[in-house]
Structures are given as C-alpha cells and as structure tokens.
Amino acid sequence: MPMTGGDSDLPNVSEAPLIIDVEFSEEEGEVSEQRFEEIEEVSSPSPARPMDLPFSLPTPRGRARVITVTNQKGGVGKTTTVINIAAQLALRGHRVLVVDSDSQGNCATGLGVDKSKVRTTTRDLILFPETAVDSRHATAVDNLHIIVGDRSLIGLEQEMLRQLGRERRMKEALEPLLSHYDVVLIDTPPSLGLVTINSLVASDGVLIPVQTEYFALEGLALLSGTIREVRSLLNDRIGVDGVLLTMHSQNLLNKQVAGELLENFPELVISPAIRRNVRLAEAPSHGVPIHLHDPSSAGGKDYQAVTNVLEQRWGLA
Ligand SMILES: Nc1ncnc2c1ncn2[C@@H]1O[C@H](COP(=O)(O)OP(=O)(O)OP(=O)(O)O)[C@@H](O)[C@H]1O
Numbered sequence: 618m619p620m621t622g623g624d625s626d627l628p629n630v631s632e633a634p635l636i637i638d639v640e641f642s643e644e645e646g647e648v649s650e651q652r653f654e655e656i657e658e659v660s661s662p663s664p665a666r667p668m669d670l671p672f673s674l675p676t677p678r679g680r681a682r683v684i685t686v687t688n689q690k691g692g693v694g695k696t697t698t699v700i701n702i703a704a705q706l707a708l709r710g711h712r713v714l715v716v717d718s719d720s721q722g723n724c725a726t727g728l729g730v731d732k733s734k735v736r737t738t739t740r741d742l743i744l745f746p747e748t749a750v751d752s753r754h755a756t757a758v759d760n761l762h763i764i765v766g767d768r769s770l771i772g773l774e775q776e777m778l779r780q781l782g783r784e785r786r787m788k789e790a791l792e793p794l795l796s797h798y799d800v801v802l803i804d805t806p807p808s809l810g811l812v813t814i815n816s817l818v819a820s821d822g823v824l825i826p827v828q829t830e831y832f833a834l835e836g837l838a839l840l841s842g843t844i845r846e847v848r849s850l851l852n853d854r855i856g857v858d859g860v861l862l863t864m865h866s867q868n869l870l871n872k873q874v875a876g877e878l879l880e881n882f883p884e885l886v887i888s889p890a891i892r893r894n895v896r897l898a899e900a901p902s903h904g905v906p907i908h909l910h911d912p913s914s915a916g917g918k919d920y921q922a923v924t925n926v927l928e929q930r931w932g933l934a
C-alpha cells in the first residue's frame with residue numbers, strides 16, 4: 618500500500634518477537650551500576666544463531682602467509698591491528714606487506730605515508746594485477762611495505778561487476794609477491810562486499826578483531842556465514858587464525874561478552890585482549906605505530922604479546 622498523506626494511510630506495523638522485556642520507567646537521574654546489572658538479568662549477550670568458525674591451515678612452504686583482518690562492523694580496531702601487528706612483525710625482521718583495501722586509506726596515514734603523493738594503489742592492484750610489483754611503497758618502518766588504499770577505491774566494486782573472475786583479482790595480483798614476503802596483512806573496509814571477498818579469496822587465514830560489546834556477537838555470526846560461503850565456493854583453504862578482543866575494559870558487559878567468546882571459541886580467542894588505551898588512538902596522528910609512539914603503554918604491550926601468539930600460529934617464530 619503506498620504511504621501517502623497522513624498517518625491514516627500507513628498500514629499497521631508487523632509484530633516481531635521481542636527478545637528483551639524492559640519496563641520503561643518515568644524515573645530520571647543517573648543509571649547506577651545496580652540498574653545496569655538488573656537489565657543484564659533479563660537480557661543475555663548470547664548470539665541468536667549457532668556459529669561455526671573453521672580453523673585455518675598452515676602456510677604453504679616458501680610463501681608469505683596472507684591474512685585478511687576483517688569484521689564488517691566499523692570501528693572495531695581492524696586498521697589499528699593491521700598497523701601495529703605489521704610493524705611488530707617487521708621490527709622482528711619479518712618481511713611484511715600491508716594491503717589496504719579500504720577507501721578510508723587509514724593504513725597509509727598510520728604508517729607515515731602521504732597517500733596524496735602515491736600514484737598506484739590497491740585499486741590498480743585489483744583492476745590491473747600486473748601492476749602489483751610497482752604498487753608497493755616503503756614505510757617509516759624497515760621491512761614493512763604498503764599498497765595504499767585511498768578514495769579511488771570508492772566505486773571500484775561497481776566497476777568490477779563487469780570483470781571476469783572478479784572475486785579472484787587480488788589473489789591473482791598478489792601471487793608473484795608471495796615468495797618475497799613472510800606475511801601479507803590485508804586491511805578491509807567495514808563491509809562484506811566484493812573487495813572484502815577478494816581479500817578472503819586471496820588469504821590463508823582471517824584475523825577477526827572484535828570489540829567486546831553486545832552487537833559483536835551478532836556481527837560475528839554474519840561473518841562466520843560469509844567465511845563458510847567463501848570456503849565452500851571460492852577458497853577451500855581459508856579458515857580463522859584468531860579472534861582478537863579489542864578496546865577491552867574491565868566493565869561487566871565487556872567481561873561478559875569476552876566470556877561468551879572464550880566459551881564458544883576457546884582455541885581461537887587470542888590472549889591477551891587489547892585493552893582500551895588512548896596511546897593507540899594517538900599514534901596515527903604522529904604517523905607511527907605504537908612501538909615508536911609509546912611501546913611501554915598498555916596498548917604497546919598488548920600488541921607485542923598478541924604478535925608473540927600470532928608469530929607462533931603463523932609458523933614465524
Ligand atoms: N585499543 C584501543 N584503545 C583505544 N582506541 C582504539 C583502540 N583501538 C583502536 N582505537 C581507536 O578507535 C578508532 C577505530 O579504530 P580503527 O580505525 O582501527 O577501527 P576499524 O575497524 O579499522 O574502523 P573502520 O571499520 O572504520 O575501518 C580509531 O580512532 C582508533 O585509533
């Protein structure tokens with residue numbers, strides 16, 4: 618029925634099953650800790666659907682391990698994780714390539730690269746795979762190279778729709794580089810579009826940063842469906858390398874969500890969690906990773922510890 622004129626033209630809204638029964642009160646004033654706990658009693662942060670995150674396989678000999686850092690939820694620490702794990706690995710002597718497939722282009726800024734001066738970007742990598750070797754740029758960190766993402770990635774998915782083999786462009790492009798690096802880390806936009814699918818098809822493993830908040834679990838269920846689909850149709854090697862808890866605090870909800878994740882994926886959740894730490898948020902404004910900005914901060918220590926775990930998992934130690 619068309620929605621014209623006033624309210625009387627609107628059809629009735631459909632009934633949806635409600636999962637939380639909260640009584641609204643007229644009372645005003647600060648919400649105390651106790652009220653927060655009362656609400657917790659009627660609502661559980663458990664995901665509605667069962668999740669299945671498949672494990673990844675070891676890296677084939679003589680090739681870089683390719684890892685997509687992804688979560689379609691925005692602002693969960695994907696880019697911060699790519700920058701700081703890449704920098705930590707490079708500092709330890711591993712040859713690392715960061716591929717930024719997000720049009721926001723934050724990896725370049727966070728690694729001190731002026732993206733306005735860069736001619737070849739991830740857009741070229743995907744559209745013209747033969748340009749891969751020339752798309753790389755040095756960063757302020759030795760052993761760490763980057764293929765820059767920038768606004769030219771906006772609209773790329775539309776352009777790709779006309780291309781044959783559109784899901785495999787990035788895989789094809791990265792292939793000749795793999796024997797020259799130990800690790801390739803791909804940062805993704807907050808979406809599960811064609812560019813993210815390209816990253817997953819090109820990868821051995823997925824690293825999933827998860828902010829320990831209520832919606833995290835719903836988001837993870839959606840992502841697990843995408844990973845399973847990519848695995849069955851496009852890349853049977855792909856699996857999950859780890860779930861990284863980010864911006865973690867010691868409040869009740871954070872602890873409860875972390876507990877749920879640990880219970881569901883005891884082998885995948887990486888310990889320690891990355892604590893919420895302002896030094897991590899400041900570092901990109903100086904164009905440096907946390908190990909150059911403040912290595913002894915909580916964020917610096919957490920990313921070092923997480924890199925230790927990943928070095929083992931990726932067979933780099
Ligand atoms: N552990 C942390 N403590 C405090 N701030 C953090 C932490 N991790 C990331 N941040 C900040 O939170 C914001 C979002 O982080 P980031 O850009 O890494 O997320 P993202 O998942 O890449 O976002 P998007 O989905 O937009 O690409 C940034 O301002 C970043 O500096």
Ligand SMILES: [Mg+2]
Pocket residue numbers: 695696697719721723804805
């Ligand atoms: Mg990002």
